[in-house]
Amino acid sequence: MxxxxxxxxxxxxxxxxxxxxxxxxxxxxxxxxxxxxxxxxxxxTITPIINKRTWFIISFSILIIIILSLAFIPANNNLIIPNVFTDTNFSNIIIPNINYHFIKINLNSATFYSIISFGIFFIIQILLINKMQQHTEA
Amino acid sequence: MTKSDQFYIDKVLNGEDNKYSVLIDRYKDLIFTLCYRIIKDKENAEEAAQDTFIKAYKSLSKFKGESKFSSWIYRIAYNTSLDKLKHLKRQIQTVNNIDINELNNNNIEQALDILESNELKDQIKNSIKKLNSEDAFILTLYYYEDLSMQEIAKITGHKANSIKVRIHRSRQKLMLILQNQLPKEILDTYGNK
Structure with missing residues:
Protein backbone atom coordinates (compact mmCIF):
# COMPACT_ATOMS: atom_id res chain seq x y z
CA MET A 1 0.00 0.00 0.00
CA THR A 45 -17.84 29.04 -52.27
CA ILE A 46 -21.25 29.01 -53.95
CA THR A 47 -23.21 26.27 -52.35
CA PRO A 48 -25.18 24.29 -54.93
CA ILE A 49 -28.94 24.82 -54.76
CA ILE A 50 -29.59 21.23 -55.77
CA ASN A 51 -27.56 19.02 -53.53
CA LYS A 52 -26.06 15.66 -54.39
CA ARG A 53 -28.90 13.76 -52.74
CA THR A 54 -31.53 15.53 -54.83
CA TRP A 55 -29.53 14.89 -58.00
CA PHE A 56 -29.35 11.25 -57.06
CA ILE A 57 -33.14 11.10 -56.52
CA ILE A 58 -33.79 12.82 -59.89
CA SER A 59 -31.41 10.50 -61.75
CA PHE A 60 -32.81 7.44 -60.01
CA SER A 61 -36.41 8.45 -60.85
CA ILE A 62 -35.53 8.96 -64.51
CA LEU A 63 -33.80 5.61 -64.62
CA ILE A 64 -36.83 3.91 -63.06
CA ILE A 65 -39.15 5.58 -65.61
CA ILE A 66 -36.96 4.41 -68.49
CA ILE A 67 -36.71 0.86 -67.15
CA LEU A 68 -40.45 0.62 -66.43
CA SER A 69 -41.40 2.03 -69.79
CA LEU A 70 -39.06 -0.35 -71.59
CA ALA A 71 -40.36 -3.28 -69.63
CA PHE A 72 -44.13 -2.70 -69.53
CA ILE A 73 -45.25 -0.52 -72.43
CA PRO A 74 -46.19 -2.58 -75.51
CA ALA A 75 -43.75 -2.66 -78.39
CA ASN A 76 -46.31 -1.38 -80.94
CA ASN A 77 -46.34 1.90 -79.00
CA ASN A 78 -42.89 2.58 -80.35
CA LEU A 79 -41.87 5.88 -81.78
CA ILE A 80 -39.24 6.20 -84.43
CA ILE A 81 -37.09 9.22 -83.79
CA PRO A 82 -36.52 11.12 -87.04
CA ASN A 83 -32.88 10.70 -87.78
CA VAL A 84 -31.72 14.17 -88.65
CA PHE A 85 -28.42 12.98 -89.93
CA THR A 86 -29.75 10.35 -92.31
CA ASP A 87 -32.77 12.41 -93.49
CA THR A 88 -30.74 15.51 -94.21
CA ASN A 89 -27.95 13.52 -95.73
CA PHE A 90 -24.93 15.41 -94.59
CA SER A 91 -22.80 12.53 -95.64
CA ASN A 92 -21.11 14.24 -98.50
CA ILE A 93 -20.72 17.52 -96.65
CA ILE A 94 -19.32 16.61 -93.22
CA ILE A 95 -18.24 13.03 -92.75
CA PRO A 96 -18.21 10.47 -95.48
CA ASN A 97 -20.35 7.36 -94.78
CA ILE A 98 -22.09 9.01 -91.84
CA ASN A 99 -25.22 6.96 -92.59
CA TYR A 100 -23.19 3.92 -91.80
CA HIS A 101 -22.23 5.25 -88.36
CA PHE A 102 -25.71 6.38 -87.26
CA ILE A 103 -28.43 3.80 -87.20
CA LYS A 104 -32.07 4.63 -86.50
CA ILE A 105 -32.84 4.66 -82.80
CA ASN A 106 -36.08 2.98 -81.77
CA LEU A 107 -37.38 4.24 -78.45
CA ASN A 108 -40.59 3.70 -76.61
CA SER A 109 -42.70 6.87 -76.88
CA ALA A 110 -43.06 7.19 -73.08
CA THR A 111 -39.29 6.96 -72.71
CA PHE A 112 -38.80 9.45 -75.47
CA TYR A 113 -41.23 11.98 -73.95
CA SER A 114 -39.81 11.49 -70.46
CA ILE A 115 -36.29 12.24 -71.74
CA ILE A 116 -37.54 15.31 -73.60
CA SER A 117 -39.47 16.49 -70.49
CA PHE A 118 -36.43 15.95 -68.32
CA GLY A 119 -34.35 18.00 -70.75
CA ILE A 120 -36.88 20.86 -70.75
CA PHE A 121 -37.16 20.90 -66.96
CA PHE A 122 -33.39 20.74 -66.68
CA ILE A 123 -32.98 23.82 -68.87
CA ILE A 124 -35.75 25.70 -67.00
CA GLN A 125 -34.08 24.78 -63.73
CA ILE A 126 -30.71 26.08 -64.90
CA LEU A 127 -32.35 29.37 -65.90
CA LEU A 128 -34.13 29.59 -62.54
CA ILE A 129 -30.94 28.81 -60.61
CA ASN A 130 -29.10 31.48 -62.53
CA LYS A 131 -31.83 34.02 -61.75
CA MET A 132 -31.92 33.06 -58.05
CA GLN A 133 -28.13 33.26 -57.85
CA GLN A 134 -28.14 36.73 -59.35
CA HIS A 135 -30.86 37.73 -56.88
CA THR A 136 -28.81 36.38 -53.92
CA GLU A 137 -25.63 38.14 -55.02
CA ALA A 138 -27.52 41.41 -55.43
CA MET B 1 -8.87 39.34 -13.90
CA THR B 2 -8.83 36.38 -16.31
CA LYS B 3 -12.03 36.10 -18.27
CA SER B 4 -13.73 32.72 -18.64
CA ASP B 5 -13.53 30.55 -21.74
CA GLN B 6 -17.24 31.07 -22.28
CA PHE B 7 -16.70 34.85 -22.50
CA TYR B 8 -14.34 34.39 -25.46
CA ILE B 9 -16.51 31.69 -27.02
CA ASP B 10 -19.45 34.10 -27.03
CA LYS B 11 -17.25 36.81 -28.58
CA VAL B 12 -16.14 34.47 -31.37
CA LEU B 13 -19.71 33.34 -32.01
CA ASN B 14 -20.69 37.00 -32.27
CA GLY B 15 -18.21 37.51 -35.07
CA GLU B 16 -15.04 38.54 -33.24
CA ASP B 17 -12.89 35.79 -34.72
CA ASN B 18 -9.65 37.28 -33.42
CA LYS B 19 -10.74 36.47 -29.83
CA TYR B 20 -10.24 32.82 -30.66
CA SER B 21 -6.49 33.43 -30.40
CA VAL B 22 -6.94 33.91 -26.63
CA LEU B 23 -8.38 30.43 -26.35
CA ILE B 24 -5.57 29.03 -28.51
CA ASP B 25 -2.93 30.67 -26.34
CA ARG B 26 -4.63 29.37 -23.24
CA TYR B 27 -4.64 25.72 -24.32
CA LYS B 28 -1.98 25.36 -27.02
CA ASP B 29 0.76 23.82 -24.86
CA LEU B 30 -1.50 21.33 -23.16
CA ILE B 31 -3.24 20.34 -26.40
CA PHE B 32 0.14 19.94 -28.09
CA THR B 33 1.40 17.87 -25.15
CA LEU B 34 -1.66 15.62 -25.28
CA CYS B 35 -1.27 15.14 -29.04
CA TYR B 36 2.43 14.44 -28.57
CA ARG B 37 1.69 11.86 -25.87
CA ILE B 38 -0.36 9.92 -28.42
CA ILE B 39 1.55 10.53 -31.65
CA LYS B 40 5.05 10.71 -30.15
CA ASP B 41 6.41 12.82 -32.98
CA LYS B 42 6.65 16.57 -32.58
CA GLU B 43 5.96 17.60 -36.16
CA ASN B 44 2.86 15.45 -36.53
CA ALA B 45 1.70 16.30 -33.02
CA GLU B 46 1.83 20.00 -33.89
CA GLU B 47 -0.25 19.34 -37.01
CA ALA B 48 -2.76 17.39 -34.92
CA ALA B 49 -2.87 20.24 -32.39
CA GLN B 50 -3.55 22.75 -35.17
CA ASP B 51 -6.27 20.49 -36.60
CA THR B 52 -7.78 20.24 -33.12
CA PHE B 53 -8.10 24.02 -32.80
CA ILE B 54 -9.49 24.39 -36.32
CA LYS B 55 -12.06 21.62 -35.74
CA ALA B 56 -13.00 23.22 -32.42
CA TYR B 57 -13.43 26.59 -34.13
CA LYS B 58 -15.67 25.10 -36.82
CA SER B 59 -17.81 23.32 -34.22
CA LEU B 60 -17.84 26.14 -31.69
CA SER B 61 -21.51 26.85 -32.30
CA LYS B 62 -22.25 23.26 -31.27
CA PHE B 63 -20.53 23.73 -27.90
CA LYS B 64 -23.43 24.10 -25.51
CA GLY B 65 -21.44 24.63 -22.33
CA GLU B 66 -22.77 21.44 -20.75
CA SER B 67 -19.19 20.41 -20.06
CA LYS B 68 -16.07 22.51 -19.60
CA PHE B 69 -14.56 23.90 -22.79
CA SER B 70 -11.27 22.26 -21.79
CA SER B 71 -12.86 18.79 -21.58
CA TRP B 72 -14.57 19.38 -24.91
CA ILE B 73 -11.35 20.37 -26.69
CA TYR B 74 -9.38 17.54 -25.02
CA ARG B 75 -11.89 15.12 -26.53
CA ILE B 76 -11.35 16.67 -29.97
CA ALA B 77 -7.57 16.43 -29.46
CA TYR B 78 -7.89 12.79 -28.40
CA ASN B 79 -9.92 11.80 -31.47
CA THR B 80 -7.83 13.91 -33.85
CA SER B 81 -4.60 12.38 -32.55
CA LEU B 82 -5.90 8.82 -32.78
CA ASP B 83 -7.06 9.51 -36.36
CA LYS B 84 -3.68 11.00 -37.21
CA LEU B 85 -1.91 8.02 -35.69
CA LYS B 86 -4.09 5.66 -37.71
CA HIS B 87 -3.37 7.68 -40.82
CA LEU B 88 0.37 7.62 -40.19
CA LYS B 89 0.20 3.90 -39.43
CA ARG B 90 3.34 4.33 -37.40
CA GLN B 91 4.64 1.49 -35.37
CA ILE B 92 5.42 3.20 -32.13
CA GLN B 93 7.71 1.36 -29.84
CA THR B 94 5.83 1.26 -26.59
CA VAL B 95 5.81 -1.09 -23.69
CA ASN B 96 2.44 -2.76 -24.19
CA ASN B 97 3.76 -6.15 -23.28
CA ILE B 98 5.68 -5.11 -20.22
CA ASP B 99 5.21 -7.44 -17.27
CA ILE B 100 4.41 -5.31 -14.26
CA ASN B 101 5.16 -8.29 -12.05
CA GLU B 102 8.78 -7.34 -12.68
CA LEU B 103 8.07 -4.45 -10.36
CA ASN B 104 9.96 -6.03 -7.55
CA ASN B 105 9.37 -4.36 -4.20
CA ASN B 106 13.01 -4.39 -3.14
CA ASN B 107 14.26 -2.91 -6.40
CA ILE B 108 11.47 -0.38 -6.65
CA GLU B 109 12.16 0.92 -3.14
CA GLN B 110 15.67 1.87 -4.19
CA ALA B 111 14.47 3.30 -7.52
CA LEU B 112 11.79 5.34 -5.76
CA ASP B 113 14.35 6.75 -3.33
CA ILE B 114 16.51 7.79 -6.29
CA LEU B 115 13.59 9.21 -8.22
CA GLU B 116 12.41 11.20 -5.21
CA SER B 117 15.81 12.71 -4.70
CA ASN B 118 16.88 13.51 -8.25
CA GLU B 119 15.88 15.88 -10.97
CA LEU B 120 15.55 13.44 -13.84
CA LYS B 121 13.59 15.48 -16.31
CA ASP B 122 14.95 13.89 -19.46
CA GLN B 123 14.61 10.35 -18.15
CA ILE B 124 11.04 11.08 -17.13
CA LYS B 125 10.21 12.52 -20.55
CA ASN B 126 11.69 9.49 -22.29
CA SER B 127 9.83 7.13 -20.01
CA ILE B 128 6.49 8.81 -20.67
CA LYS B 129 7.21 8.57 -24.39
CA LYS B 130 7.61 4.80 -24.04
CA LEU B 131 4.17 4.41 -22.52
CA ASN B 132 1.28 3.26 -24.69
CA SER B 133 -0.30 6.29 -26.46
CA GLU B 134 -3.61 6.18 -24.63
CA ASP B 135 -2.01 5.45 -21.26
CA ALA B 136 0.26 8.49 -21.63
CA PHE B 137 -2.72 10.64 -22.61
CA ILE B 138 -4.78 9.43 -19.65
CA LEU B 139 -1.96 9.87 -17.13
CA THR B 140 -1.35 13.43 -18.37
CA LEU B 141 -4.99 14.34 -17.81
CA TYR B 142 -5.05 12.59 -14.44
CA TYR B 143 -1.81 13.91 -12.97
CA TYR B 144 -1.18 17.15 -14.79
CA GLU B 145 -4.73 18.36 -15.24
CA ASP B 146 -6.05 16.75 -12.05
CA LEU B 147 -9.11 15.50 -13.89
CA SER B 148 -11.28 12.91 -12.20
CA MET B 149 -11.63 9.42 -13.62
CA GLN B 150 -15.21 10.24 -14.62
CA GLU B 151 -14.06 13.29 -16.57
CA ILE B 152 -11.34 11.27 -18.31
CA ALA B 153 -13.91 8.57 -19.08
CA LYS B 154 -16.12 11.15 -20.77
CA ILE B 155 -13.22 12.52 -22.83
CA THR B 156 -11.95 9.14 -23.99
CA GLY B 157 -15.27 7.35 -24.24
CA HIS B 158 -14.13 4.56 -21.89
CA LYS B 159 -15.80 3.49 -18.65
CA ALA B 160 -14.61 5.08 -15.40
CA ASN B 161 -13.69 1.66 -13.97
CA SER B 162 -11.55 0.89 -16.97
CA ILE B 163 -9.81 4.27 -16.58
CA LYS B 164 -9.09 3.43 -12.94
CA VAL B 165 -7.49 0.11 -13.87
CA ARG B 166 -5.57 1.76 -16.72
CA ILE B 167 -4.17 4.47 -14.47
CA HIS B 168 -3.08 1.90 -11.90
CA ARG B 169 -1.37 -0.32 -14.44
CA SER B 170 0.17 2.43 -16.50
CA ARG B 171 1.77 4.20 -13.55
CA GLN B 172 3.30 0.88 -12.53
CA LYS B 173 4.60 0.51 -16.08
CA LEU B 174 5.96 4.04 -15.86
CA MET B 175 7.79 3.23 -12.65
CA LEU B 176 9.30 0.13 -14.19
CA ILE B 177 10.44 2.05 -17.26
CA LEU B 178 11.90 4.76 -15.06
CA GLN B 179 13.65 2.21 -12.91
CA ASN B 180 15.15 0.47 -15.92
CA GLN B 181 16.12 3.75 -17.45
CA LEU B 182 17.93 5.24 -14.49
CA PRO B 183 21.45 6.08 -15.53
CA LYS B 184 23.99 3.63 -14.20
CA GLU B 185 26.05 6.40 -12.63
CA ILE B 186 23.08 7.54 -10.55
CA LEU B 187 22.45 3.98 -9.40
CA ASP B 188 26.11 3.57 -8.53
CA THR B 189 26.30 6.91 -6.73
CA TYR B 190 23.15 6.14 -4.81
CA GLY B 191 24.24 2.58 -4.03
CA ASN B 192 27.44 3.86 -2.46
CA LYS B 193 25.59 6.16 -0.05
Whole structure:
Protein backbone atom coordinates (compact mmCIF):
# COMPACT_ATOMS: atom_id res chain seq x y z
CA MET A 1 0.00 0.00 0.00
CA UNK A 2 2.83 2.33 0.94
CA UNK A 3 4.59 1.51 -2.32
CA UNK A 4 1.43 2.33 -4.25
CA UNK A 5 1.22 5.68 -2.52
CA UNK A 6 4.85 6.42 -3.32
CA UNK A 7 4.33 5.37 -6.95
CA UNK A 8 1.31 7.67 -7.10
CA UNK A 9 3.34 10.53 -5.62
CA UNK A 10 6.26 9.98 -8.00
CA UNK A 11 3.96 9.64 -11.01
CA UNK A 12 2.46 12.99 -10.08
CA UNK A 13 5.93 14.49 -9.73
CA UNK A 14 6.93 12.88 -13.02
CA UNK A 15 4.12 14.58 -14.87
CA UNK A 16 4.90 17.89 -13.17
CA UNK A 17 8.64 17.53 -13.67
CA UNK A 18 8.37 16.37 -17.22
CA UNK A 19 6.75 19.76 -17.80
CA UNK A 20 4.64 20.62 -20.77
CA UNK A 21 5.85 20.37 -24.32
CA UNK A 22 5.87 23.77 -25.99
CA UNK A 23 4.67 24.58 -29.46
CA UNK A 24 6.83 26.46 -31.93
CA UNK A 25 6.52 30.21 -32.10
CA UNK A 26 3.90 31.35 -34.59
CA UNK A 27 1.58 28.47 -33.72
CA UNK A 28 -1.37 30.72 -32.86
CA UNK A 29 -0.82 32.99 -35.88
CA UNK A 30 -0.69 29.97 -38.17
CA UNK A 31 -4.05 28.69 -36.91
CA UNK A 32 -5.64 32.13 -37.12
CA UNK A 33 -4.39 32.46 -40.72
CA UNK A 34 -5.90 29.07 -41.59
CA UNK A 35 -9.19 30.05 -39.98
CA UNK A 36 -9.19 33.31 -41.89
CA UNK A 37 -8.50 31.47 -45.18
CA UNK A 38 -11.27 28.99 -44.43
CA UNK A 39 -13.71 31.83 -43.72
CA UNK A 40 -12.85 33.54 -47.02
CA UNK A 41 -13.16 30.24 -48.88
CA UNK A 42 -16.59 29.67 -47.29
CA UNK A 43 -17.66 33.13 -48.34
CA UNK A 44 -16.51 32.56 -51.91
CA THR A 45 -17.84 29.04 -52.27
CA ILE A 46 -21.25 29.01 -53.95
CA THR A 47 -23.21 26.27 -52.35
CA PRO A 48 -25.18 24.29 -54.93
CA ILE A 49 -28.94 24.82 -54.76
CA ILE A 50 -29.59 21.23 -55.77
CA ASN A 51 -27.56 19.02 -53.53
CA LYS A 52 -26.06 15.66 -54.39
CA ARG A 53 -28.90 13.76 -52.74
CA THR A 54 -31.53 15.53 -54.83
CA TRP A 55 -29.53 14.89 -58.00
CA PHE A 56 -29.35 11.25 -57.06
CA ILE A 57 -33.14 11.10 -56.52
CA ILE A 58 -33.79 12.82 -59.89
CA SER A 59 -31.41 10.50 -61.75
CA PHE A 60 -32.81 7.44 -60.01
CA SER A 61 -36.41 8.45 -60.85
CA ILE A 62 -35.53 8.96 -64.51
CA LEU A 63 -33.80 5.61 -64.62
CA ILE A 64 -36.83 3.91 -63.06
CA ILE A 65 -39.15 5.58 -65.61
CA ILE A 66 -36.96 4.41 -68.49
CA ILE A 67 -36.71 0.86 -67.15
CA LEU A 68 -40.45 0.62 -66.43
CA SER A 69 -41.40 2.03 -69.79
CA LEU A 70 -39.06 -0.35 -71.59
CA ALA A 71 -40.36 -3.28 -69.63
CA PHE A 72 -44.13 -2.70 -69.53
CA ILE A 73 -45.25 -0.52 -72.43
CA PRO A 74 -46.19 -2.58 -75.51
CA ALA A 75 -43.75 -2.66 -78.39
CA ASN A 76 -46.31 -1.38 -80.94
CA ASN A 77 -46.34 1.90 -79.00
CA ASN A 78 -42.89 2.58 -80.35
CA LEU A 79 -41.87 5.88 -81.78
CA ILE A 80 -39.24 6.20 -84.43
CA ILE A 81 -37.09 9.22 -83.79
CA PRO A 82 -36.52 11.12 -87.04
CA ASN A 83 -32.88 10.70 -87.78
CA VAL A 84 -31.72 14.17 -88.65
CA PHE A 85 -28.42 12.98 -89.93
CA THR A 86 -29.75 10.35 -92.31
CA ASP A 87 -32.77 12.41 -93.49
CA THR A 88 -30.74 15.51 -94.21
CA ASN A 89 -27.95 13.52 -95.73
CA PHE A 90 -24.93 15.41 -94.59
CA SER A 91 -22.80 12.53 -95.64
CA ASN A 92 -21.11 14.24 -98.50
CA ILE A 93 -20.72 17.52 -96.65
CA ILE A 94 -19.32 16.61 -93.22
CA ILE A 95 -18.24 13.03 -92.75
CA PRO A 96 -18.21 10.47 -95.48
CA ASN A 97 -20.35 7.36 -94.78
CA ILE A 98 -22.09 9.01 -91.84
CA ASN A 99 -25.22 6.96 -92.59
CA TYR A 100 -23.19 3.92 -91.80
CA HIS A 101 -22.23 5.25 -88.36
CA PHE A 102 -25.71 6.38 -87.26
CA ILE A 103 -28.43 3.80 -87.20
CA LYS A 104 -32.07 4.63 -86.50
CA ILE A 105 -32.84 4.66 -82.80
CA ASN A 106 -36.08 2.98 -81.77
CA LEU A 107 -37.38 4.24 -78.45
CA ASN A 108 -40.59 3.70 -76.61
CA SER A 109 -42.70 6.87 -76.88
CA ALA A 110 -43.06 7.19 -73.08
CA THR A 111 -39.29 6.96 -72.71
CA PHE A 112 -38.80 9.45 -75.47
CA TYR A 113 -41.23 11.98 -73.95
CA SER A 114 -39.81 11.49 -70.46
CA ILE A 115 -36.29 12.24 -71.74
CA ILE A 116 -37.54 15.31 -73.60
CA SER A 117 -39.47 16.49 -70.49
CA PHE A 118 -36.43 15.95 -68.32
CA GLY A 119 -34.35 18.00 -70.75
CA ILE A 120 -36.88 20.86 -70.75
CA PHE A 121 -37.16 20.90 -66.96
CA PHE A 122 -33.39 20.74 -66.68
CA ILE A 123 -32.98 23.82 -68.87
CA ILE A 124 -35.75 25.70 -67.00
CA GLN A 125 -34.08 24.78 -63.73
CA ILE A 126 -30.71 26.08 -64.90
CA LEU A 127 -32.35 29.37 -65.90
CA LEU A 128 -34.13 29.59 -62.54
CA ILE A 129 -30.94 28.81 -60.61
CA ASN A 130 -29.10 31.48 -62.53
CA LYS A 131 -31.83 34.02 -61.75
CA MET A 132 -31.92 33.06 -58.05
CA GLN A 133 -28.13 33.26 -57.85
CA GLN A 134 -28.14 36.73 -59.35
CA HIS A 135 -30.86 37.73 -56.88
CA THR A 136 -28.81 36.38 -53.92
CA GLU A 137 -25.63 38.14 -55.02
CA ALA A 138 -27.52 41.41 -55.43
CA MET B 1 -8.87 39.34 -13.90
CA THR B 2 -8.83 36.38 -16.31
CA LYS B 3 -12.03 36.10 -18.27
CA SER B 4 -13.73 32.72 -18.64
CA ASP B 5 -13.53 30.55 -21.74
CA GLN B 6 -17.24 31.07 -22.28
CA PHE B 7 -16.70 34.85 -22.50
CA TYR B 8 -14.34 34.39 -25.46
CA ILE B 9 -16.51 31.69 -27.02
CA ASP B 10 -19.45 34.10 -27.03
CA LYS B 11 -17.25 36.81 -28.58
CA VAL B 12 -16.14 34.47 -31.37
CA LEU B 13 -19.71 33.34 -32.01
CA ASN B 14 -20.69 37.00 -32.27
CA GLY B 15 -18.21 37.51 -35.07
CA GLU B 16 -15.04 38.54 -33.24
CA ASP B 17 -12.89 35.79 -34.72
CA ASN B 18 -9.65 37.28 -33.42
CA LYS B 19 -10.74 36.47 -29.83
CA TYR B 20 -10.24 32.82 -30.66
CA SER B 21 -6.49 33.43 -30.40
CA VAL B 22 -6.94 33.91 -26.63
CA LEU B 23 -8.38 30.43 -26.35
CA ILE B 24 -5.57 29.03 -28.51
CA ASP B 25 -2.93 30.67 -26.34
CA ARG B 26 -4.63 29.37 -23.24
CA TYR B 27 -4.64 25.72 -24.32
CA LYS B 28 -1.98 25.36 -27.02
CA ASP B 29 0.76 23.82 -24.86
CA LEU B 30 -1.50 21.33 -23.16
CA ILE B 31 -3.24 20.34 -26.40
CA PHE B 32 0.14 19.94 -28.09
CA THR B 33 1.40 17.87 -25.15
CA LEU B 34 -1.66 15.62 -25.28
CA CYS B 35 -1.27 15.14 -29.04
CA TYR B 36 2.43 14.44 -28.57
CA ARG B 37 1.69 11.86 -25.87
CA ILE B 38 -0.36 9.92 -28.42
CA ILE B 39 1.55 10.53 -31.65
CA LYS B 40 5.05 10.71 -30.15
CA ASP B 41 6.41 12.82 -32.98
CA LYS B 42 6.65 16.57 -32.58
CA GLU B 43 5.96 17.60 -36.16
CA ASN B 44 2.86 15.45 -36.53
CA ALA B 45 1.70 16.30 -33.02
CA GLU B 46 1.83 20.00 -33.89
CA GLU B 47 -0.25 19.34 -37.01
CA ALA B 48 -2.76 17.39 -34.92
CA ALA B 49 -2.87 20.24 -32.39
CA GLN B 50 -3.55 22.75 -35.17
CA ASP B 51 -6.27 20.49 -36.60
CA THR B 52 -7.78 20.24 -33.12
CA PHE B 53 -8.10 24.02 -32.80
CA ILE B 54 -9.49 24.39 -36.32
CA LYS B 55 -12.06 21.62 -35.74
CA ALA B 56 -13.00 23.22 -32.42
CA TYR B 57 -13.43 26.59 -34.13
CA LYS B 58 -15.67 25.10 -36.82
CA SER B 59 -17.81 23.32 -34.22
CA LEU B 60 -17.84 26.14 -31.69
CA SER B 61 -21.51 26.85 -32.30
CA LYS B 62 -22.25 23.26 -31.27
CA PHE B 63 -20.53 23.73 -27.90
CA LYS B 64 -23.43 24.10 -25.51
CA GLY B 65 -21.44 24.63 -22.33
CA GLU B 66 -22.77 21.44 -20.75
CA SER B 67 -19.19 20.41 -20.06
CA LYS B 68 -16.07 22.51 -19.60
CA PHE B 69 -14.56 23.90 -22.79
CA SER B 70 -11.27 22.26 -21.79
CA SER B 71 -12.86 18.79 -21.58
CA TRP B 72 -14.57 19.38 -24.91
CA ILE B 73 -11.35 20.37 -26.69
CA TYR B 74 -9.38 17.54 -25.02
CA ARG B 75 -11.89 15.12 -26.53
CA ILE B 76 -11.35 16.67 -29.97
CA ALA B 77 -7.57 16.43 -29.46
CA TYR B 78 -7.89 12.79 -28.40
CA ASN B 79 -9.92 11.80 -31.47
CA THR B 80 -7.83 13.91 -33.85
CA SER B 81 -4.60 12.38 -32.55
CA LEU B 82 -5.90 8.82 -32.78
CA ASP B 83 -7.06 9.51 -36.36
CA LYS B 84 -3.68 11.00 -37.21
CA LEU B 85 -1.91 8.02 -35.69
CA LYS B 86 -4.09 5.66 -37.71
CA HIS B 87 -3.37 7.68 -40.82
CA LEU B 88 0.37 7.62 -40.19
CA LYS B 89 0.20 3.90 -39.43
CA ARG B 90 3.34 4.33 -37.40
CA GLN B 91 4.64 1.49 -35.37
CA ILE B 92 5.42 3.20 -32.13
CA GLN B 93 7.71 1.36 -29.84
CA THR B 94 5.83 1.26 -26.59
CA VAL B 95 5.81 -1.09 -23.69
CA ASN B 96 2.44 -2.76 -24.19
CA ASN B 97 3.76 -6.15 -23.28
CA ILE B 98 5.68 -5.11 -20.22
CA ASP B 99 5.21 -7.44 -17.27
CA ILE B 100 4.41 -5.31 -14.26
CA ASN B 101 5.16 -8.29 -12.05
CA GLU B 102 8.78 -7.34 -12.68
CA LEU B 103 8.07 -4.45 -10.36
CA ASN B 104 9.96 -6.03 -7.55
CA ASN B 105 9.37 -4.36 -4.20
CA ASN B 106 13.01 -4.39 -3.14
CA ASN B 107 14.26 -2.91 -6.40
CA ILE B 108 11.47 -0.38 -6.65
CA GLU B 109 12.16 0.92 -3.14
CA GLN B 110 15.67 1.87 -4.19
CA ALA B 111 14.47 3.30 -7.52
CA LEU B 112 11.79 5.34 -5.76
CA ASP B 113 14.35 6.75 -3.33
CA ILE B 114 16.51 7.79 -6.29
CA LEU B 115 13.59 9.21 -8.22
CA GLU B 116 12.41 11.20 -5.21
CA SER B 117 15.81 12.71 -4.70
CA ASN B 118 16.88 13.51 -8.25
CA GLU B 119 15.88 15.88 -10.97
CA LEU B 120 15.55 13.44 -13.84
CA LYS B 121 13.59 15.48 -16.31
CA ASP B 122 14.95 13.89 -19.46
CA GLN B 123 14.61 10.35 -18.15
CA ILE B 124 11.04 11.08 -17.13
CA LYS B 125 10.21 12.52 -20.55
CA ASN B 126 11.69 9.49 -22.29
CA SER B 127 9.83 7.13 -20.01
CA ILE B 128 6.49 8.81 -20.67
CA LYS B 129 7.21 8.57 -24.39
CA LYS B 130 7.61 4.80 -24.04
CA LEU B 131 4.17 4.41 -22.52
CA ASN B 132 1.28 3.26 -24.69
CA SER B 133 -0.30 6.29 -26.46
CA GLU B 134 -3.61 6.18 -24.63
CA ASP B 135 -2.01 5.45 -21.26
CA ALA B 136 0.26 8.49 -21.63
CA PHE B 137 -2.72 10.64 -22.61
CA ILE B 138 -4.78 9.43 -19.65
CA LEU B 139 -1.96 9.87 -17.13
CA THR B 140 -1.35 13.43 -18.37
CA LEU B 141 -4.99 14.34 -17.81
CA TYR B 142 -5.05 12.59 -14.44
CA TYR B 143 -1.81 13.91 -12.97
CA TYR B 144 -1.18 17.15 -14.79
CA GLU B 145 -4.73 18.36 -15.24
CA ASP B 146 -6.05 16.75 -12.05
CA LEU B 147 -9.11 15.50 -13.89
CA SER B 148 -11.28 12.91 -12.20
CA MET B 149 -11.63 9.42 -13.62
CA GLN B 150 -15.21 10.24 -14.62
CA GLU B 151 -14.06 13.29 -16.57
CA ILE B 152 -11.34 11.27 -18.31
CA ALA B 153 -13.91 8.57 -19.08
CA LYS B 154 -16.12 11.15 -20.77
CA ILE B 155 -13.22 12.52 -22.83
CA THR B 156 -11.95 9.14 -23.99
CA GLY B 157 -15.27 7.35 -24.24
CA HIS B 158 -14.13 4.56 -21.89
CA LYS B 159 -15.80 3.49 -18.65
CA ALA B 160 -14.61 5.08 -15.40
CA ASN B 161 -13.69 1.66 -13.97
CA SER B 162 -11.55 0.89 -16.97
CA ILE B 163 -9.81 4.27 -16.58
CA LYS B 164 -9.09 3.43 -12.94
CA VAL B 165 -7.49 0.11 -13.87
CA ARG B 166 -5.57 1.76 -16.72
CA ILE B 167 -4.17 4.47 -14.47
CA HIS B 168 -3.08 1.90 -11.90
CA ARG B 169 -1.37 -0.32 -14.44
CA SER B 170 0.17 2.43 -16.50
CA ARG B 171 1.77 4.20 -13.55
CA GLN B 172 3.30 0.88 -12.53
CA LYS B 173 4.60 0.51 -16.08
CA LEU B 174 5.96 4.04 -15.86
CA MET B 175 7.79 3.23 -12.65
CA LEU B 176 9.30 0.13 -14.19
CA ILE B 177 10.44 2.05 -17.26
CA LEU B 178 11.90 4.76 -15.06
CA GLN B 179 13.65 2.21 -12.91
CA ASN B 180 15.15 0.47 -15.92
CA GLN B 181 16.12 3.75 -17.45
CA LEU B 182 17.93 5.24 -14.49
CA PRO B 183 21.45 6.08 -15.53
CA LYS B 184 23.99 3.63 -14.20
CA GLU B 185 26.05 6.40 -12.63
CA ILE B 186 23.08 7.54 -10.55
CA LEU B 187 22.45 3.98 -9.40
CA ASP B 188 26.11 3.57 -8.53
CA THR B 189 26.30 6.91 -6.73
CA TYR B 190 23.15 6.14 -4.81
CA GLY B 191 24.24 2.58 -4.03
CA ASN B 192 27.44 3.86 -2.46
CA LYS B 193 25.59 6.16 -0.05
Missing amino acids: EINNRIDKIAKQAFDKSSMESVNSGFTESIMAKISEANIANYL
